[in-house]
Amino acid sequence: MKLTILGCFSASPSKDRFPTAQILEIGGTNILIDCGEGTQIQLRRCGIKFNSIEHVFISHLHGDHFFGLPGLISTFRLLGRTKPLNIYGPIGIKKAITLLLKLGNSWTNYDLIFNELEDSESVKLLDKKNFSVHSIPLNHRVYTNGFLFKEINLESKLLIDVALRLGIDKTQFSGIKIGKDGITNEGKTIDNFKLTEPKSKDITYAYCSDTSFYPQIIDLIKNCDVLYHESTFLDSHSDLAEKTKHSTAKQAAEIAKLADVKKLILGHFSSRYKNLNDFQSQAKEIFNNVELAYDGKVFNF
Amino acid sequence: MKLTILGCFSASPSKDRFPTAQILEIGGTNILIDCGEGTQIQLRRCGIKFNSIEHVFISHLHGDHFFGLPGLISTFRLLGRTKPLNIYGPIGIKKAITLLLKLGNSWTNYDLIFNELEDSESVKLLDKKNFSVHSIPLNHRVYTNGFLFKEINLESKLLIDVALRLGIDKTQFSGIKIGKDGITNEGKTIDNFKLTEPKSKDITYAYCSDTSFYPQIIDLIKNCDVLYHESTFLDSHSDLAEKTKHSTAKQAAEIAKLADVKKLILGHFSSRYKNLNDFQSQAKEIFNNVELAYDGKVFNF
Numbered sequence: 001m002k003l004t005i006l007g008c009f010s011a012s013p014s015k016d017r018f019p020t021a022q023i024l025e026i027g028g029t030n031i032l033i034d035c036g037e038g039t040q041i042q043l044r045r046c047g048i049k050f051n052s053i054e055h056v057f058i059s060h061l062h063g064d065h066f067f068g069l070p071g072l073i074s075t076f077r078l079l080g081r082t083k084p085l086n087i088y089g090p091i092g093i094k095k096a097i098t099l100l101l102k103l104g105n106s107w108t109n110y111d112l113i114f115n116e117l118e119d120s121e122s123v124k125l126l127d128k129k130n131f132s133v134h135s136i137p138l139n140h141r142v143y144t145n146g147f148l149f150k151e152i153n154l155e156s157k158l159l160i161d162v163a164l165r166l167g168i169d170k171t172q173f174s175g176i177k178i179g180k181d182g183i184t185n186e187g188k189t190i191d192n193f194k195l196t197e198p199k200s201k202d203i204t205y206a207y208c209s210d211t212s213f214y215p216q217i218i219d220l221i222k223n224c225d226v227l228y229h230e231s232t233f234l235d236s237h238s239d240l241a242e243k244t245k246h247s248t249a250k251q252a253a254e255i256a257k258l259a260d261v262k263k264l265i266l267g268h269f270s271s272r273y274k275n276l277n278d279f280q281s282q283a284k285e286i287f288n289n290v291e292l293a294y295d296g297k298v299f300n301f
Numbered sequence: 302m303k304l305t306i307l308g309c310f311s312a313s314p315s316k317d318r319f320p321t322a323q324i325l326e327i328g329g330t331n332i333l334i335d336c337g338e339g340t341q342i343q344l345r346r347c348g349i350k351f352n353s354i355e356h357v358f359i360s361h362l363h364g365d366h367f368f369g370l371p372g373l374i375s376t377f378r379l380l381g382r383t384k385p386l387n388i389y390g391p392i393g394i395k396k397a398i399t400l401l402l403k404l405g406n407s408w409t410n411y412d413l414i415f416n417e418l419e420d421s422e423s424v425k426l427l428d429k430k431n432f433s434v435h436s437i438p439l440n441h442r443v444y445t446n447g448f449l450f451k452e453i454n455l456e457s458k459l460l461i462d463v464a465l466r467l468g469i470d471k472t473q474f475s476g477i478k479i480g481k482d483g484i485t486n487e488g489k490t491i492d493n494f495k496l497t498e499p500k501s502k503d504i505t506y507a508y509c510s511d512t513s514f515y516p517q518i519i520d521l522i523k524n525c526d527v528l529y530h531e532s533t534f535l536d537s538h539s540d541l542a543e544k545t546k547h548s549t550a551k552q553a554a555e556i557a558k559l560a561d562v563k564k565l566i567l568g569h570f571s572s573r574y575k576n577l578n579d580f581q582s583q584a585k586e587i588f589n590n591v592e593l594a595y596d597g598k599v600f601n602f
Contacts (some may be wrong), residue, residue: 037372078312099400103362103394106364151444
């Protein structure tokens, strides 16, 4: 997977701090996760092709996660998009987008496929051959979901030298990668496990923003490879975190530790903080492998 | 008046081309005219204090003139605004904003005062002591108004030397500026016209975007000091202008000439044009005093 952070700040956009939006490249497609105001600007800055986006997942309907979507939908139309756009978000999102398009008499000439969410339990949202998406119900001031993305590794790695040495023709290679046995030039069958390395493990990415400290998500994100968890506040503002149902850097790290994830990425920083280093140092007191998001940053995993 | 161009391009925002928004400083207050996505970013870039904005005029409900408003309203709330915000725009604007705030459970703690427009004739929208605003019905794909702003010069310029020489006390000066006669130390009355220069003329600014070539507006904007007129296209795309109900640079200049305005500002450029100089040269074939808008440009008049 390749994760591009388009914006990782809370609340309002400014010249150099954009609200939440991310592009996740998974299973050969691009998924947009949240869409704060100005997402279009950041897509251009980061060189993401607009037409590569097939799915949009909106965590909740606060403006800093959602107010860029109407404009993006209009831009897709102006760019001549024809393929459908799949939108997953809280119930109400269809009514809002539909009203805005109606008022502007700006119906899209491509299909908008809305998948409105209202479950309080995790549900499977997308089930493709090589990746899946589940919701992660969070605890915020309005109905909010995080999302768990799993890339399923379908192919084994072929041991090319072994196959060629045994006299197996190249035309069989794609079949062997997905589990077929090989046949030598002499017609002898070679077991698949002798021609391949074991499949590498599936990769999981959990996106959790916005939420208070909420250990109920632990089972859903257990052992995941990368966890993006919001950390709007530092320890000095833990009272504000509680009041606004956000998390501190330490609370995000506590979730990462309890879920035993491999890596934690922190984001959704309040714009009151000019220097973000304390987010990392406070989180590291609890969980070691932590990185800070910044607008434009790319993570490969 | 002081006009700050926050954005002057049509359609989608990009890193260095923002959709339509302007700040007009008039009669001691700031008015926001249209509010495309990213207006907040441009307000910060141009050093406009958010709390200085008292009125917002939205010409029509296409995204490039409107999709920045929900986020701006949210930011006002986050910044602790208490004074009301007056919003003037096409009927439907209240429903749209209200729905978005409701979905995010983000009601403002200041009053939003909506003034929804649906007249096809020009109406007076605001009538203050020292300025007024009228609508200018335009001809676009959806219901659209331009706006005519008039700053009324209430005070005459006091001839201080004359007043002091005649023995008129300083305490009378503010009264003389608004038309009262002066009384000398000896009790003699001096006519106001002997103590002041004639009042300077009222200043008018007409904002006309988006519209096809529409001479029906001429009477409304006749002799105005500054006309901002959209010019989405160059002559080479006059077919597109007709089809999309926009104007070319030459058509904007024709309107300026017919209305006998003092200065024409062109804006709302299609992003297909990399070099904008042709807009000026094509307009100058018809009307000489023409300037191009650009994001961040300030006009004083």
